[in-house]
Amino acid sequence: MSSPPKAAPAKGATARAARARTALPSPDSELYRLMSAFPRGGTVRWIGLRPKRDVPMHPVEAVEAIEGGGLTGDRYAGGSGKRGITLIQAEHLPVIAALAGLEDVLPALLRRNVVVSGIPLIALKGRRFRIGSAVFEGTEPCDPCSRMEAALGPGGYNAMRGHGGLCARIVQSGRFALGDAVEFVGDPPAADDLFGGAA
Numbered sequence: 001m002s003s004p005p006k007a008a009p010a011k012g013a014t015a016r017a018a019r020a021r022t023a024l025p026s027p028d029s030e031l032y033r034l035m036s037a038f039p040r041g042g043t044v045r046w047i048g049l050r051p052k053r054d055v056p057m058h059p060v061e062a063v064e065a066i067e068g069g070g071l072t073g074d075r076y077a078g079g080s081g082k083r084g085i086t087l088i089q090a091e092h093l094p095v096i097a098a099l100a101g102l103e104d105v106l107p108a109l110l111r112r113n114v115v116v117s118g119i120p121l122i123a124l125k126g127r128r129f130r131i132g133s134a135v136f137e138g139t140e141p142c143d144p145c146s147r148m149e150a151a152l153g154p155g156g157y158n159a160m161r162g163h164g165g166l167c168a169r170i171v172q173s174g175r176f177a178l179g180d181a182v183e184f185v186g187d188p189p190a191a192d193d194l195f196g197g198a199a
Contacts, residue, residue: 042119042182057108062177065134082139088165090117099159100152121166132176136168
C-alpha cells in the first residue's frame with residue numbers, strides 16, 4: 001500500500017527556510033549593523049579564465065559576466081548557478097604560500113576567476129556586491145579541491161583550507177576589468193518578498 005503524498009510546506013515555512021539559508025540576523029539587530037559595515041571597498045587585482053576542464057587558467061584584463069551563467073570565455077559560462085564566478089582574497093595569497101612552504105603563489109594556480117584586495121570576501125556571503133557594471137551574490141565559501149596537492153605540493157589542500165575564497169552567482173550582467181572597485185550593495189530580495197509574505 002503506497003503512503004500518502006507529503007503535504008507541500010506552507011508559504012510561511014518556505015519563507016522562513018529561505019531566510020535561514022542567508023544566515024543573516026534580523027535587520028533590526030546590532031549584529032546585522034556590524035555585518036553591513038565595511039571599512040572600505042575592494043579592488044580587482046587579477047582576472048583569469050579557464051575555457052575547458054583540465055587546462056591552465058589564462059589572465060585577461062576585462063571580462064563580461066552573464067546573468068545566471070558565468071564569465072564569457074570560462075568553462076562555466078553556459079550556466080553554473082551558485083558558482084558563476086569564484087573570487088579569492090589577495091591578502092590570503094601570502095598566507096597560503098607560507099602554509100604551503102612556498103615563497104609565493106601565483107593566482108592562476110589556485111583556479112579562481114578573480115583576485116580581490118581590500119574587502120573581506122567572506123563578509124559578502126549571502127550579500128550582493130557590484131564589480132564594474134555587474135552585480136553578484138555571494139553563495140558559499142569556495143573550498144579547495146584535491147588538485148591543490150599537485151599545484152602547491154603535498155599538504156597544499158590543507159594550506160588552502162579557510163583561504164579558498166568565495167563562490168558567487170551573477171544576478172546582473174555586466175563588464176568588469178582590472179582595477180575596478182568591488183562594492184557592497186545590499187541584501188538579496190527578502191524571503192517575504194520572494195514568497196509573497198510570511199504566514
